[in-house]
Amino acid sequence: xxxxxxxxxxxxxxxxxxxxxxxxxxxxxxxxxxxxxxxxxxxxxxxxxxxxxxxxxxxxxxxxxxxxxxxxxxxxxxxxxxxxxxxxxxxxxxxxxxxxxxxxxxxxxxxxxxxxxxxxxxxxxxxxxxxxxxxxxxxxxxxxxxxxxxxxxxxxxxxxxxxxxxxxxxxxxxxxxxxxxxxxxxxxxxxxxxxxxxxxxxxxxxxxxxxxxxxxxxxxxxxxxxxxxxxxxxxxxxxxxxxxxxxxxxxxxxxxxxxxxxxxxxxx
Amino acid sequence: xxxxxxxxxxxxxxxxxxxxxxxxxxxxxxxxxxxxxxxxxxxxxxxxxxxxxxxxxxxxxxxxxxxxxxxxxxxxxxxxxxxxxxxxxxxxxxxxxxxxxxxxxxxxxxxxxxxxxxxxxxxxxxxxxxxxxxxxxxxxxxxxxxxxxxxxxxxxxxxxxxxxxxxxxxxxxxxxxxxxxxxxxxxxxxxxxxxxxxxxxxxxxxxxxxxxxxxxxxxxxxxxxxxxxxxxxxxxxxxxxxxxxxxxxxxxxxxxxxxxxxxxxxxxxxxxxxxxxx
Numbered sequence: 001x002x003x004x005x006x007x008x009x010x011x012x013x014x015x016x017x018x019x020x021x022x023x024x025x026x027x028x029x030x031x032x033x034x035x036x037x038x039x040x041x042x043x044x045x046x047x048x049x050x051x052x053x054x055x056x057x058x059x060x061x062x063x064x065x066x067x068x069x070x071x072x073x074x075x076x077x078x079x080x081x082x083x084x085x086x087x088x089x090x091x092x093x094x095x096x097x098x099x100x101x102x103x104x105x106x107x108x109x110x111x112x113x114x115x116x117x118x119x120x121x122x123x124x125x126x127x128x129x130x131x132x133x134x135x136x137x138x139x140x141x142x143x144x145x146x147x148x149x150x151x152x153x154x155x156x157x158x159x160x161x162x163x164x165x166x167x168x169x170x171x172x173x174x175x176x177x178x179x180x181x182x183x184x185x186x187x188x189x190x191x192x193x194x195x196x197x198x199x200x201x202x203x204x205x206x207x208x209x210x211x212x213x214x215x216x217x218x219x220x221x222x223x224x225x226x227x228x229x230x231x232x233x234x235x236x237x238x239x240x241x242x243x244x245x246x247x248x249x250x251x252x253x254x255x256x257x258x259x260x261x262x263x264x265x266x267x268x
Numbered sequence: 269x270x271x272x273x274x275x276x277x278x279x280x281x282x283x284x285x286x287x288x289x290x291x292x293x294x295x296x297x298x299x300x301x302x303x304x305x306x307x308x309x310x311x312x313x314x315x316x317x318x319x320x321x322x323x324x325x326x327x328x329x330x331x332x333x334x335x336x337x338x339x340x341x342x343x344x345x346x347x348x349x350x351x352x353x354x355x356x357x358x359x360x361x362x363x364x365x366x367x368x369x370x371x372x373x374x375x376x377x378x379x380x381x382x383x384x385x386x387x388x389x390x391x392x393x394x395x396x397x398x399x400x401x402x403x404x405x406x407x408x409x410x411x412x413x414x415x416x417x418x419x420x421x422x423x424x425x426x427x428x429x430x431x432x433x434x435x436x437x438x439x440x441x442x443x444x445x446x447x448x449x450x451x452x453x454x455x456x457x458x459x460x461x462x463x464x465x466x467x468x469x470x471x472x473x474x475x476x477x478x479x480x481x482x483x484x485x486x487x488x489x490x491x492x493x494x495x496x497x498x499x500x501x502x503x504x505x506x507x508x509x510x511x512x513x514x515x516x517x518x519x520x521x522x523x524x525x526x527x528x529x530x531x532x533x534x535x536x537x538x539x540x541x542x543x544x545x546x
Binding site: 081090095096109118158 | 451455459461462464465466468470473476477
């Protein structure tokens with residue numbers, strides 16, 4: 001299996017003095033489905049955003065598909081970025097445009113010159129976008145405004161846009177945090193099946209422990225910017241969970257016996 | 269149940285301290301800015317009255333004349349209709365043309381002036397300050413400058429109106445572009461799309477309805493300003509009105525003024541209708 005991504009002793013200090021990441025090292029192979037879990041503020045988003053240089057790191061090396069991310073600039077960075085698809089909690093679509101136009105945005109990174117600037121997509125790209133929407137069960141919404149869709153449907157458009165990029169790696173920043181349980185299951189199923197079919201490595205930030213255990217081939221546990229667990233879901237024992245979240249597993253369930261006040265203060 | 273029981277105990281204690289049975293409704297720490305501001309306005313008004321030395325009594329004695337003038341204006345004289353219509357058409361054309369040029373320029377400069385598109389802060393600040401300067405100088409001054417540069421006629425009107433309108437559009441469009449969420453821009457940034465392409469494919473469509481609203485509003489302003497500009501020599505209906513008034517040709521001036529009102533009203537209704545559709 002090919003290595004897609006490699007973190008070597010990566011650290012990130014924000015100007016306000018927060019140490020978001022401390023000496024983080026891990027690797028991701030082709031076709032893996034990795035979940036990153038940890039309380040809010042543990043550095044999950046920082047990890048995802050440093051991979052495509054939305055956030056520059058302070059120390060260490062990130063290697064993406066054989067290239068050092070920190071050395072890429074301008075056009076080279078854009079070339080590297082199109083290998084990485086990204087899915088967001090708030091979908092981040094352009095709501096005044098059609099579903100099809102939003103999906104086609106995934107191709108803009110490949111289009112040079114005036115074609116790219118004015119969004120003149122090729123017929124092949126359009127066909128591929130329609131096929132993709134078919135696969136996601138969204139074919140009847142092709143020409144609807146993105147603002148008319150439900151949350152789960154919007155996220156499916158988000159997935160289609162990311163897959164249109166033909167990525168080697170898919171980053172999902174809490175993709176189901178704004179969805180109801182049934183839509184959340186649909187989205188997670190789609191993410192797993194579509195990435196498996198195309199052999200795309202997938203990194204998902206999750207707040208739902210049970211979802212992470214069910215879908216992942218590997219789980220990375222973060223606590224205060226440090227990797228405290230990296231292994232298959234079976235090895236995620238109650239001990240480890242307690243180390244990641246600083247509280248026992250029962251307290252993680254809503255309505256648990258824990259001291260609610262203390263928990264929310266820690267996590268906020 | 270007595271009245272006392274519905275009042276929360278804290279409030280009851282409070283009112284007891286003040287030895288009154290009325291419940292206070294204002295905020296605890298009152299904002300003292302508003303009364304100070306109003307006092308300032310009153311002082312400035314009095315000072316202005318003293319400085320200008322306006323003789324209201326003399327003005328009042330002239331009030332009946334206002335009625336006479338309007339009575340004369342209402343006696344429409346249809347003999348100059350061809351000139352009035354053609355100059356009205358000229359005015360509308362100047363307003364529309366300057367609007368169109370400014371729209372294109374405003375989108376281009378607005379893109380540079382918005383801080384979130386190219387993320388070059390010094391360039392945005394520079395563009396915004398430059399256009400703030402252009403906006404601070406009133407349109408008639410720009411038109412007079414253009415009349416000196418380009419000579420009499422509608423070209424000077426279009427050019428002069430363009431300066432102010434472009435400055436206005438740059439500011440308002442930049443604001444509209446900046447209101448597009450960073451997350452949406454981020455979503456396209458991570459696909460490897462260039463910033464110019466992000467602007468045209470995502471920001472512009474998202475800001476489109478706001479652009480239409482600003483444009484409609486500005487067409488109204490441009491039209492009414494254009495009517496004034498004719499009086500300084502930039503062609504159009506304004507010139508007809510001022511010339512007829514100076515020659516005591518109240519009947520023709522009356523028709524021209526009525527026409528200005530009708531066109532302005534039609535433009536307003538048109539854009540109210542368009543706004544509902546978007």
